[in-house]
Amino acid sequence: MSKDQDAALLEDCKRGDRKALDSLVRRYERQVFNAAYRMLGNREEAADVSQTVFLKAFEHLDRYDPRHKFFSWIYRIAMNESINQLKRRRPTEPLPESAQSASATPERELEAQRLGEDLQAALMQLQEDYRAVIVLRHFSEHSYRQIGEILDIPEKTVKSRLFSARQRMKDSLEQMGRIAK
Amino acid sequence: MMDDRARALVHAEIDGVLADADREELDQLAEASDEIRVYRARMQELDNLLTDAPRIEPPDRLHADIMNAIQLPAAAAERSNIGLRLMPGWLRYGVGAAAALVLAVGVFEYRNEPKDAFSPSMVSGTTLPDVRADSIELDQARFSADALTSTVTLSRRGQLLALDVEMAADEPVSLVLEFAESELMFDSMTPAPSPPDGIQLLGQGLRVAASGQRQFTILLRQSTAEAEGQLSLTWSNSAGVLQKKDFSINKKKSQG
Known part of the structure; x- marks a missing residue:
C-alpha cells in the first residue's frame, strides 16, 4: 500500500471511520504479529503485543508524523513493545515455545x-x-x-x-x- | 584474515544491493581466498534458512481483538446521533426499544461464547442479573491523587469475583489487572452506568482504558474454586504508573 493510501485511510480513521481502520489493521496485522513473534518466540505474547501496538498507534494518532511512512511508525511501536515485553519477562519463565504442534x-x-x-x-x-x-x-x-x-x-x-x-x-x-x- | 571490504561485499550480496562491478570484485576476491569463499557460502546458507523460515499465522481472533480494543474518535458516533436527534419522539422510542432488544440478545450470545477482547459498548446496559445482594467484600483500595481518584472493591459474588470500579480522571488512564498467580480469567461486565472506553485481554490479565468519571464492574472467574493468590492492579497514565495495589483472593481483608 502506498504512503498516500495509508495517509488517506488514517485521515478517515481520525474522523471515526471503522472501515478505514479495518483496512489498515488487515494490511499490517500479520506483519506486526510475525515481527513480534520473531522478537519474542511466543505466539501468545506476540498476539498481545500486536494488539497493544495497534491500540497505542490509534490512541496516539495525533503523535504520528505524516512525513514518515505509517508502517515505519507501527513497526517502531512493535519493536519497542516487543523489547518491553522481553524486559517484563521473569527470569524463571520457560524458553520460547514451538510455533506449531508436534503431534502427528x-x-x-x-x-x-x-x-x-x-x-x-x-x-x-x-x-x-x-x-x-x-x-x-x-x-x-x-x-x-x-x-x-x-x-x-x-x-x-x-x-x-x-x-x-x-x-x-x-x-x-x-x-x-x-x-x- | 578477511578484510572489511570483502565482508561488506558479501553482506551487500545477501541484501541484494551489490552492484555488478562489485560482484565482479567479490568473485575475484573469493577465487583468491578460501576464507572469503567459505564465508560467502555460509552467509548464503544462513540467508536461505532465514528466507525459507515459515511465516507464522496469527491467532484467528487477532483481528477481532484488535478491532474491538480500538476506540476511534467520537466524531462518527456524533454524526450518527444527529439523525437520531432529528427523529420524531415516537420513532426515537421505537429505535431505542429495538436497540435494547438487540443488545439483550447480543449479551445472551456473548455470555455463552468463549471470550477475548471486546468493546464494553457491546455489553453495557444489559439484562445480566445483579448478584450484588450476595456479595462478600474481600478487599478495597482507595486512591486519591491529582490525576486520579478511584475506589476499587473486590468482592465474591457466588462463583464469581467482582471488581467494582469507581474513578475520576482528568486524562485517559489505564487499569491493568494481572492475575497470573491467581488462576483467574475474565468472565464478563455487569450493567454499567458509565462503562470504560475499551478493554483489552492480555495473556494473563486485562487492560481497561477510561477517562473522566466512570463506574463499572468487572467479573472474574477462578479456574480453581478455592485457589489462593493475588490480583495485581496498576493504574497508569501517559506520565507513568500512578498507583499499584495487590488484592488477596480467598484470604481475609488485606492491608490497603
Whole structure:
C-alpha cells in the first residue's frame, strides 16, 4: 500500500471511520504479529503485543508524523513493545515455545518445524538490538534505510549490526549442525 | 584474515544491493581466498534458512481483538446521533426499544461464547442479573491523587469475583489487572452506568482504558474454586504508573 493510501485511510480513521481502520489493521496485522513473534518466540505474547501496538498507534494518532511512512511508525511501536515485553519477562519463565504442534506431523513437516525451532532459538540467543535488525531485514524485508528509520539509528549502524548479528546466528546454527562448519 | 571490504561485499550480496562491478570484485576476491569463499557460502546458507523460515499465522481472533480494543474518535458516533436527534419522539422510542432488544440478545450470545477482547459498548446496559445482594467484600483500595481518584472493591459474588470500579480522571488512564498467580480469567461486565472506553485481554490479565468519571464492574472467574493468590492492579497514565495495589483472593481483608 502506498504512503498516500495509508495517509488517506488514517485521515478517515481520525474522523471515526471503522472501515478505514479495518483496512489498515488487515494490511499490517500479520506483519506486526510475525515481527513480534520473531522478537519474542511466543505466539501468545506476540498476539498481545500486536494488539497493544495497534491500540497505542490509534490512541496516539495525533503523535504520528505524516512525513514518515505509517508502517515505519507501527513497526517502531512493535519493536519497542516487543523489547518491553522481553524486559517484563521473569527470569524463571520457560524458553520460547514451538510455533506449531508436534503431534502427528508428517516427517517433512516435522523437519521444517525443527528447523524453524532452531532458527528461532538462534534468534533468541542474539541481543535484542541484533535480533531486531535480523527480524526487520529478513522477516519483514525492510531496506537499510527503513530499518534505520524504524529503530532510529543511522544506516551505517544498521549495516554493522546486521554483519555482527548474521555472524552470531551463523555460529549458533553451525553449533546446531544447520550450517556446515 | 578477511578484510572489511570483502565482508561488506558479501553482506551487500545477501541484501541484494551489490552492484555488478562489485560482484565482479567479490568473485575475484573469493577465487583468491578460501576464507572469503567459505564465508560467502555460509552467509548464503544462513540467508536461505532465514528466507525459507515459515511465516507464522496469527491467532484467528487477532483481528477481532484488535478491532474491538480500538476506540476511534467520537466524531462518527456524533454524526450518527444527529439523525437520531432529528427523529420524531415516537420513532426515537421505537429505535431505542429495538436497540435494547438487540443488545439483550447480543449479551445472551456473548455470555455463552468463549471470550477475548471486546468493546464494553457491546455489553453495557444489559439484562445480566445483579448478584450484588450476595456479595462478600474481600478487599478495597482507595486512591486519591491529582490525576486520579478511584475506589476499587473486590468482592465474591457466588462463583464469581467482582471488581467494582469507581474513578475520576482528568486524562485517559489505564487499569491493568494481572492475575497470573491467581488462576483467574475474565468472565464478563455487569450493567454499567458509565462503562470504560475499551478493554483489552492480555495473556494473563486485562487492560481497561477510561477517562473522566466512570463506574463499572468487572467479573472474574477462578479456574480453581478455592485457589489462593493475588490480583495485581496498576493504574497508569501517559506520565507513568500512578498507583499499584495487590488484592488477596480467598484470604481475609488485606492491608490497603
